[in-house]
Amino acid sequence: MLYSVDYLVSRLDWQQVVSAFIVLFAVIDVLGSTPIFISLQNQGRPVSAPKATLISGGLLVAFYFAGDILLRLFNVDIESFAVAGSLVIFLMSLEMILDVEIFKNTGPIKEATLVPVVFPLLAGPGSFTTLLSLRAEYATPNIMIGLVLNLVFVFCVLHATTRVERIISKSVIYLMRKFFGIILLAISVRLFTANLQSLLHHL
Numbered sequence: 001m002l003y004s005v006d007y008l009v010s011r012l013d014w015q016q017v018v019s020a021f022i023v024l025f026a027v028i029d030v031l032g033s034t035p036i037f038i039s040l041q042n043q044g045r046p047v048s049a050p051k052a053t054l055i056s057g058g059l060l061v062a063f064y065f066a067g068d069i070l071l072r073l074f075n076v077d078i079e080s081f082a083v084a085g086s087l088v089i090f091l092m093s094l095e096m097i098l099d100v101e102i103f104k105n106t107g108p109i110k111e112a113t114l115v116p117v118v119f120p121l122l123a124g125p126g127s128f129t130t131l132l133s134l135r136a137e138y139a140t141p142n143i144m145i146g147l148v149l150n151l152v153f154v155f156c157v158l159h160a161t162t163r164v165e166r167i168i169s170k171s172v173i174y175l176m177r178k179f180f181g182i183i184l185l186a187i188s189v190r191l192f193t194a195n196l197q198s199l200l201h202h203l
Contacts, residue, residue: 011139020134020146023187026180027092027130028150030157031173033121037161040117047117049158055114056122057151063123064131064143071132078136079195085133086191089184092126096181122154133191136198 037047071081091102134143157164 011141012145013139013142016138016142017145017149020138020143021149022183023130023134024127024146024150025153026096026184026187027089027126028122028154029096029177029180030122030154031164031168032096032177034157034161034164034168034173035170037117037158041161047113047158047161049155052113052117052122052158053151053155055118056154057147059118059123060127060131060147061144063128064135064140064147067128067132068135078132079198081129082133082136082191082195083199085129086188086195088126088129089133089191090188093181093184093188096177096184117158136195137191 040047068078071078094100095102131143131147
């Protein structure tokens with residue numbers, strides 16, 4: 001799907017860019033995953049920042065555009081997926097707020113850069129669901145800008161994991177996780193109510 005420069009400029013909305021960035025930032029939660037990256041390094045399993053960032057970005061962009069095709073294949077509209085996605089985001093917010101584990105990673109792959117860093121930490125079910133849920137409300141150029149900004153931040157954190165932990169203490173990361181958990185909770189409620197109204201309107 002290609003867009004002209006005029007189209008991109010006309011659809012540019014910095015409020016949507018900021019909202020998309022914050023939502024994806026909260027879902028990806030790269031700062032909250034910093035202890036995991038450090039643990040992998042201590043185990044002799046260093047993570048390649050460029051490789052992890054590029055693969056994650058490629059997967060997220062591909063799913064954003066191809067996910068719509070998959071939805072049509074299963075005869076699911078974007079509003080229905082957004083409602084389902086809002087429930088997933090709701091559960092993720094409960095994980096962050098209540099310190100409980102709802103989504104468990106029991107996969108057999110142990111390679112560090114791809115698993116668990118790329119999947120599921122950076123480009124996992126939550127990120128995929130969030131992207132398509134945002135698509136129900138925001139323009140594509142704004143979502144893509146928000147995603148790219150997140151990927152830049154992800155690269156910076158992965159590239160300087162040890163220094164990030166020294167700069168940002170574990171207590172600050174913990175508080176940020178709680179704060180963004182509440183933000184996610186509010187966003188999930190808004191996505192649910194907005195798209196549920198759209199679904200009911202079509203009935």
